[in-house]
Amino acid sequence: MEEEYEEFSQEQINELVERFEASIKETNSAYFDVEEFEEIIDYYDVTHDTKRLNIALKTASSIHPNHSFFKLKEAQRQMSSKRYSIAISILNDILEIEPENYMALQTLAFTYSNMGNHQRSLEIHLRTLALTSDLKDVYMNVAYEYESLHDYDKAVVYLKKILENDHEDEGALYEILFCYEVSKNMDESVKFFSNFVDDHPYSQTAWFNLGITYSNLELYEKAIDAYDYTLAIDEGFSSAYFNKANALININKYKEAIDNFNDTFIYEEPDSTTHMYIGQCYENLDNRDAAIKHYYKAIEINDKLPEAYVNIALLYFNIENYSKALPMIKLALEISPDNVDFKYILGDIIAEMEDYETAAGVYIDIAEADPDNKEVYFDLAGIYWNMGNKEDAFAILEKGIEVSKINYRNYVRLAEFYYELGDKNMSLNYISVACNSNMEGCLELISGITHLMEDEAVRELIDLKK
Template sequence: MEEEFEFGFTEDPKFSVERYEEMIRNHDQYFFDAQAFENIIDYYIEKNDPPKALQVVEYARNQHPFAAVFLIKQAQLLMVTNRASDAFEALDKAAMLEASDPDIYIIRGNLYESMERYSEALENYEKALQLADDTDEVLLHMAYVHQNMGEYEQAVVYLKRCLEQNMENQDALYELAFCYDVLDNQEESVQFYQQYIDNEPYSYAAWYNLGNAFTKLGLFEKAIDAYDYAILIKDSFASAYFNKGNALVNLEKYAEAIEVYRQTFEYEQPNADTYCAIGECYEKLEQMDEARAFYKKSVKMDSKLADAWFGIGVTLDFEERYFEALHFYKKALDLDLSNADYWFAIADAEYKLGHVEEAEKAYEKVVELNPVDVDAWLDYSSILYEQEKLAEAIEVMTQAIKNNPDAAELYYRMVAYLFAQGDYNEALNQLELALATDPEKHYILFDYLPQLQKNKVIIDIISRYTR
């Protein structure tokens, strides 16, 4: 007959685990009280070993057949090992033993949520809300479900309730910022975080989210103040340094931004995005060697970061090394084929290398991807004009104006082309439109065709609008 030892709640968890492992080694049968079993199961869960934890659950259920807690633990473990139907079965058995345990409904809600059966998930979370003492995590889950259903207004309601329960729920703070983002409601976001900070002035997450909301409203000075408070409360908060750097870039304070970006390295491993951001600051300061060095560090860490490859190209372009620049622009383009900025840079470099046909094709791509890029339309038509393809240049301008009816520079350029083609009546019509759109920009016309400064008809029309 096997000897049975009993181990109770007096020992520490480590002792329970050692005793349990000894029992398995000896193929023996020791008795553990429920709390000891819970400790052993939690130990294996923390070690990320669900199969071992499930094995302990079996022993626990044999020794404590009426304890719902082990069926609940079992369901949890079955869920993480993707055995949903077994998990549901375990929860049904647990509910028969102890129907008022909120964990039953939380786990069942999690299961339905993972299966995208959202209304059933919400039903279970509602039940859990009525039974649980701490409800902030349940409310957070309900917010997630509403987000998944695309009901962001509703998600905001639950996130606010969650934060009323637990002001320090960081996930809820970040999710709330995300929902306001999707709803494009930064004003309300600012209002919420300011109120929140009145109650919780030391919440670094609230200051950080307030900074992000200000950034999205283009209030960069205020954003920097908010990030500074977040950093003051938690000086190792790398994301706050990074976003402060971005705000400084928006204020064109590039040297300060570099310093702030570098501070992130004290608290987290350098990463490709930060190297790329520093490279861009040096590029704006026209310190191209430093810029290139940081862009190279960036692609070394992440060869798929298109912006860094592009940045290397920009530094070479600046040094009039167009052939080399083109190589890097194309590497960036391979990673992001629909990036209009990359196509624009390629078009410009091809043109400077005298590859007119390639430049034309690239400009065509730019205006197709970004039809509101006025400069691209002007450059594209300019190439055609230089090749004396006047009709094509005028056609391109017609398309450009259709897409940008308020851009006066397009009308003035159109006037120049129409004059060059000898289509004087239409040219004068377009000139009236140009002047009506923006009379101050009439110098564009003379930049292109200086001889028109001597044309009395044109001077008279212009003076009517510029008096």
Template sequence: MEEEFEFGFTEDPKFSVERYEEMIRNQDQYFFDAQAFENIIDYYIEKNDPARALQVAEYAISQHPFAAVFLIKQAQLLVIANKIDDAFASLDKAAMLEASDPDIYLIRGNIYEGMERFTEALESYEKALDLAEETDEILLHIAYVYQNMGDYETAITYLKLCLKQNMENQDALYELAFCYDVLDNQEESVQFYQQYIDNEPYSYAAWYNLGNAFTKLSLFEKAIDAYDYAILIKDSFASAYFNKGNALVNLEKYAEAIEVYRHTFEYEQPNADTYCAIGECYEKLEQMDDARVFYKKSVKMDPKLADAWFGIGVTLDFEERYFEALHFYKKALDLDIANADYWFAIADAEYKLGHLTEAETAYEKVVELNPIDVDAWLDYSSILYEQSRLTGAIEIMAEAIKNNPDAAELYYRMVAYLFAKGDYNEALNYLELALAADPEKHYILFDYLPQLQENKVILDIINRYSR
């Protein structure tokens, strides 16, 4: 007959685990009280060994068949193992033993949420809400369901209830920022975080989210102040340094931004995005060697970061090394084929290399992807004009104007092309439109066709509008 040993809750949790593992090795049978079993299950969950934890739960159920806690733990572990039907069965048994345990309905809600059966998920969470003493996590789950249903207004209501229950629920703070973001309601976001900070002035997460909301409103000075408070409260907050760096970039304070970005390396491993951001600052400062060093560090760490490959190209382009620049622009484009900025850079480099056909093809792609890029339309038409393809240049301008009816530059350029072609009446019509849009920009016409400065008819029309 097997000898049975009993281990109780007075034991150290580690001791319980050792005894359990000894029992398995010896193929023996020891008795553990409920607390000891909970400790052993939690130990394996923390060790990220759900299969072993599930074995223990099953063993615990055999020894304590009327303890709902082990059926609940079994259900959680079966969900991890993707055995959904078995998990539901365990929860049903647990409910028969202890129907008032909120965890039963919380896990059920989790399963339904994962299956996108949102109505049933909400019903389960509402039951859990009625039974639980601490409700902030359940309210957070309800908010997640409403987010998944695309109802961000209701999600916000539940996130605020969650924070009312527990002001320190960081997840709720960040989710709230996300919801305001989706609704593009940064003003209300600012208002909420300012009120929240009045009650919780030492919440670094609230200051950080306030900074993000100010950033999205382009209030960069205020954003920097908010990030500074977040950093003051938690000096190892790498994300706050990074976003503060971004705000400084928006204020064109590139040298300061570099210093702030470098701070992140003290608190987290350097990453490709930060290296790329530093590279961009050096690029803006026209310190191209330093910029290239950081862009190269970035692509070494993440070869799929298109912006860093593009940045290397920009530094070479600046040094008039257009052929080399093209190579890196194309690497960026391979990773992000629909990026109009990359196509624009390629078009420009091809043009500078005298590859007019390739430049034309690339400009065509730019205006297809971004038809409101006025400069791209102007450059595209210039290539045709330089080749004396006046009809083509005029057609491009007509298309440009259709997409950008308020851009005076396009009308002035059209005037120049029509004069060059000899369509004087049409040119004068467009000149009136150009002057009506922006009389100050009439110099554009003379930049392109200086001889028109001698044309009395044109000067009379311009003077009429300039007065």
């Protein structure tokens, strides 16, 4: 009769490790049996003591040269170090003697997967199905390899096999949602999770995934219902409050969204992202002070969040409080110095402060960093014009038109300049070109240029173009 293996206690493991390390120092050949070496090697593996792990593996292999466990551990170590060819060679040696060694085959599959050879990894994982009664891990590994091969339908087949044996397996449920999302098969996702909650109505994970699916389909009311079912099952499911709040934002229910965002703080630590969303909700409710308060709360939690500084800067910019907007956008740029959008906001703020030379420098930097930017030429031309540099203003607009011949904004700016120079015919010509390019945008832009809109000829041309 085979002797039953007893697990070592932590105290016994510590004594083994001490005895092994003493034998290394004294360079004596203390004997440890296979089970003892397994515990020693696992200890060094878990504690990431690579040096002693190597010594233990070499010593164990020399004392017990025919035991595959030590070879397997060495192969796993080589795989972790990305020495894949060595790992494969060791594993093949094991499999030559023990062709049905489950752990060796699994490690070989992982090695090929790490090398990017997912087809070979898949084939090996499928071989292991006949070698174990614990099929869950194999099914999951097979699903992962099918995902890596972009065969999401087959991945779902194996994930469903996991759920046949354990319908509460959250990992399989989330992975199925992932497959449907990546393959953009949301209709099938609705069908699957709807059927699943019919069969298992207390699965909060399935209800949650159904909510995500409905949100992806922009069916926000149905998504909210699904999240409510999730929370009825588990009131502490903070992600459900968060997702429900986002769905409420999409149907303009900002007050309810704020309530749900705040509910997340009951069950988990407040985070900067949630405060950002709350701030945006208050912006939509025209509550500027509350919005700024939550953006500052986001900064208190994460002072490296540039979007929070930007949002505060824009709120001040919109009420023409440029002296408060300027330092905030500068702080954002300290965090993300290459962000073109942030630089653009900086240029706009400085331009409104009538520091035209500095604003021009900012816009020039943007044009040099992003020459295909269609908007910067319009603004830079306006700065040059305000500085009295009319020649450069026309030149930069010509460059802008080279970048985009259909950008109506540059043509409207040319019309504005020619009108101010007294050349009404050229002005009307460019208004005509702008209207042909984008009638709606042209009307919106010209409506803000008072001296153009007050001109009867301009109004008649626009009426004709409508």
